[in-house]
Amino acid sequence: MRRTSRPTDVPAGPPQPGNLSHELNRFVGRAAELAALVAALESGRLVTVTGVGGVGKSRFAAHAAARLPRSLCPDGVWRVELATVRLPELVEYTLAEALGLTDHTTRAPRQVLVDHLAERRLVLVLDGFEHLVDACASLIRDLLRAAPGLRVIAVGRRPLAVDGEQAFPLAPLTPADAAELFADRATALLPGFQLDGRTLIDVLEVCRRLDCLPLAVELAAGRLRVLSPPQLMERLDDRFRLLRGGGRDALPRHQTLRTTIGWSHELCTPQERLLWARLSVFSGSFDLEAAEYVCGGESLLADDVVDVLDELLAQSVVVREEARGEVRYRMLDTVRAYGAEWLDSLGDGRRMRRRHRDWYMGLATWCELDWFSPRQGEVAARVETELPNLRAALEHCLTEPGETHLGQYLAGTLWFYWAGCGRLSEGRHWLDRSVGLDVEFDDGDVCPGFVDEDTEYGASRLKALWVLGYVAILQGDTVPALAALQECREEAERTGDATALAYAVHRTGCLALVTDDMPRAEDLLRTALAGYREIGELNSNVLMGQVELAMALAFQGDLAEAVALCADVRQVCEDHGERWTLAYALYVLAYAQWMEGGYAQARGLLDECLAIDHEFHDLLGTVLSMELLALVTLEEGDAAEAAVLQGAAARMWPSVGLPLFGSAHYNTPHERCETQARQALGDARFAELARSGEQLEHDEAVARALSRGRRQRPTTAVPHPARLAEPVGQKREPAASRTWKGGETAG
Template sequence: MRRSLRPDDPHDVRTGPPRPGNLPHELNRFVGRAAEVAELVGALGSARLLTVTGAGGVGKSRFAAHAVAQVPADLRRDGVWRVDLSTVRQPELVEHTLVEALDLTDHTTRPPRRVLVDHLAERQLLLVLDGFEHVVDACAPLVRDLLRAAPGLRVVAVGRRPLRLDGERLFPLAPLPVADAAELFADRAAALLPGFRLSGDNLVDVLEVCRRLDGLPLAVELAAARLRALSPAQLMERLDDRFRLLKGGVRDALPRHQTLRTAIGWSHELCTAQERLLWARLSVFSGQFDLEAAEYICGGQGLHTEQVLDVLHELLAQSVVIREESAAGVRYRMLDTVRAYGAEWLDSVGDTDRMRRRHRDWYMGLATWCELDWFSARQAEVAARIDAELPNLRAALEYCLTEPGEAHLGQYLAGTLWFYWAGCGRLAEGRHWLDRSVDLDRDLAGEPGEYADSRLKALWVLGYVAILQGDAVPALAALQECHDEAERTANPTALAYAVHRTGCLALVTDDMPRAEQLLRDALARYREIGELNSNVLMGQVELAMAVAFQGDLTEAVALCEDVRQVCEDHGERWTRAYALYVLAYAAWADGDLARARKLLEECLVIGHQFHDLLGTVLAVELLALVTTVEGDAAEAAVLQGAAGRIWPSVGLPLFGSGYYSVPHERCEERAREDLGDARFDELARTGERLGHDEAVARALGRGERQHVAKVPRAARPSAAGKREPAASPTRKGGETTG
């Protein structure tokens, strides 16, 4: 999961070193396997690909996480990063999941594999790929390519089978010896029953339980959880009964697999009817879930909604469900093996499709609520919530796009998440779902009603995402189709959005008169239909950019001050950041460098917190220019180098726009004049070596020093013009700048 958004601590990026990885801290004691840990750590000194294999429930994930934490620092200078692939059901999302786990953000049309290669190429990093076996065909070639491109990369893969790659070293993990399994049993039992310890009264029974469970950690922990109700002697007796009862299954399955299935089946049999029912229904979730989702999806038909909490509590007590804290609050999950067992039971009673529909309905409702709540003071909470729910939203999208007759719902869901794709640095994944959704029902595109409405929304969102990726041709095609169909079906909302986003396309391709015309038209349409949200306000900011680039800073400032006030009234921060950028641009043009810097710092903090690389890099570019005019050309060169490293993950640097390039060109020209070419290039390379977090912290760290309050007009650079050094912005109403 990406870092949580913290609106109460806007300057948290200023201090502290970059994150050393995302390896979770251990919550309970790791028992046994000291020799295996030492062997794995030693093997990583020479092997760059090591695959930990073993039966389900043998403890592969926990062992790998514990062992890699002991790897010497010189082999993991850039951290240990764990990627959980167990919730990824579509092979094409493996690369997106790695990008997400490494906390990368890329707005471009570059394939995710290229983003990963570029990021890892010069890093000394340890990557743990956990639960890859069901997507091995996608995972294996990706690992091969990454290892070839990044000599400092080491990979520990964790799964039930090897990747079968050259250079792969296999590390089969055996079950625990009986003595270690008994120690694990005692440790977990003591957590439930303080004072429990192995003694002459229970030692024989505990050892026998562990022996019969073949020392599988998952089975041992499930058995230990039963001490709430049973003694070790009773455990042994009931385990014996359940072995006989559940014996059988696939004849050629490994005994260890049969043992684990028996252990889980035994735990299942000891559950009440309602506990078994909830266990099966919870298997529909992908990854984490919260109580409200469980109550809505799993309640009814034999399990009243108000009973779900009590039954869930019992499943927690039996270690069937795990409770976790997250940025989105208290959440729950099931181990994949436990979830798969429940899914088989759900399928056996013929309730899988109904549960998947209810799951889809809940997450469509959640996305709808979050879209509405995005335009509020809860933007950060909304972003964190969608981050936490992404595996379930993916499952809902996949259901819609694979079930006959559900394509329009997939289009609605993919379009409704526009705020997440555009506002939280998820453009590449958003493009994936939007492209798939609009391709499904082209033959039905002309139908009226819900098909047309959902498709039109997906089209304008697709156009918007493609614009932000710098992909103009498909953006224009999607927006033109949306425009034509909206006119034909008399859909004023979709028509307003199509006009708006076409104006945005004109803005980034330097057609300022057309951009101004279309954006004014769109804003008038929004007013007519009563539309007010972050999109509408962004249209007003984009209009301000268009008129500012044409020299009218007075109207640009008025437009953005209005946006700023509306954002303050509603608690909206994402659009506010872009309004602050335009106001900073105007302050720079007016020579008020202190105000420009203050506005840009706030803009930068917001963009960084929302993972919005476009807003971030625009702010860094303009901060570099402000820094130059303040007299620190060396620091400006570093910031320009940092911005240069960020742009490839956004798209075409400065959109290839003459208007957006003015601050960059003015900064570089002045800094090179002050420093000389060699020194400028050296400092720019220093900036290029900064990571994203380091670059933002560096830019913000300069805000504490004294600033030049004003720059004399004669020394002030011009702010507008399309690659015209002599052009000057004007203010309407009689005041001119010169």
């Protein structure tokens, strides 16, 4: 069969912004539909591609979106996968995640999205929303009203019913295109396969009997490993009669797809069917180790999972993915749903969901320990990849009777991801839910670190409370933060939990620090560090407490002890490979260098600090570094660039929390820089340059700040501003006698 040309191929040029994945095999047919969808999107702002499951809606929409003219979406095409999202309240978080947004404030996620999209011209591909219609319709309606440059391609089995929506029903392939699709996939499987003569007649009949649905055609082509085209037709006859699903009023095409999947299921061995059912508990992708643990056991040994999984891969029941050298697996949502029904019919769903929960609780525990190591970046990437499964485990714990304490443990254990990787808003969601539930216990359940099942407050709840307080502090939400920390402290004292007590005191000191009560912050942080030493605790949190103490001292004028504390932290971080806390220590050391006039040294420290913060999506660290870099840039004689950097920082602050933490101490570098830059440039020029900085996207702003050290600096210097504070000269206990040594065991 002659293959038709593809007029929709992308012309050569720079890559389109966005997150669309590259296609792994050839897209077949639908040239007229592709042109019609582009035309519909040019004339309207919301087009919903509808159709029966298996008709190829997702692939079609992504293929069309990748070929939209750049003039229609200069800010890119962004695909949002909703198939793994089970809760309506997570739709906004998922959209923000797809757009790469990080926000630390208490602003509603919808407002964050509105603010981000308001002045952009881009296309969203909202895929797999049918189980979240109400939430998606409400969100898209608000976004379209607030963002005139936004266009949306929605993909689902029904329209959203939003004003201005254009429905785009997607029909099955033509028989010729379906046969070409069959041949393309068959050739990849069997290189000698040819679509001619009797084979062409048989394949056309197979496609016709499958209503030319792309998913059904691809599944059928995958069966050529063991069946010839004539045998395919014989099996279709048998399976259509045997597996006709759905009620009497169900659409025939729905029945046809179910029959196709059921037929693939029937051709599986008992072990393959069992693994198919058990794999349905995963959300998103999974790796082999997880599959072996969760799915291995009765009737299917863990050692046999890899061989059975290989057969499911060969039959296209499971899809293989590879990223960063790691192989992972995924089930198409329709296939997963079929497996879930089968699992429930076996009466094994609850047990398998508990095994899934156990694996991901173990993963979170390991990641928390490994965060304090040279693998910190790998840990962040791993949790990012596993987030859909971690969400599923959290939701299971917080809805399954008797497992609330496990949900509290899991939400608290992920503190490093919520606070260290820019996920404060979602972390707050899970923490608020977990501490708001009463704890009940199932017989035999044991939560790692839980103190006493007869006590209302165990270690799991206490950990969730101090982590909640910490997250709320970073969001600038001080009242709930204080309430959570006070509750944690009181119960820790009552139950004798020295670990929770130290963390509660520490985070209360952090709250004092960001609310400008430096003497109280110093007192609480010293108390917390003494508590950590007593119990032998050493990790990123402990080192951060030492950095926060150094900040409190520096803001009170004691630069010498602040530098000693952070130099010690720097050494311990280097010994352990820790980088997240290291960035904050570098910030304090850079601050001290600026105070002493060491601008080149300060810039070197801040460059490293900013690069780390940006890598971990830590907005707070990023914006603090940007503010101090602007001041150093001013000192080096470039008032214009300092104004640009201040504008870039000003754009970031609303996503961090309280502007400049509401602190006179944190605010002083900003005020000094702005005052001196205005004097050097004049008010009008300063405002113009600051506005240009505000136009920079986050990545652009960071790249510009980091490139400063590689450019030639002006020789005309701006007069040095007054110092923030003079050292008070007070003698303090030497830092080395109170700080942590790299050889101690991590807590």
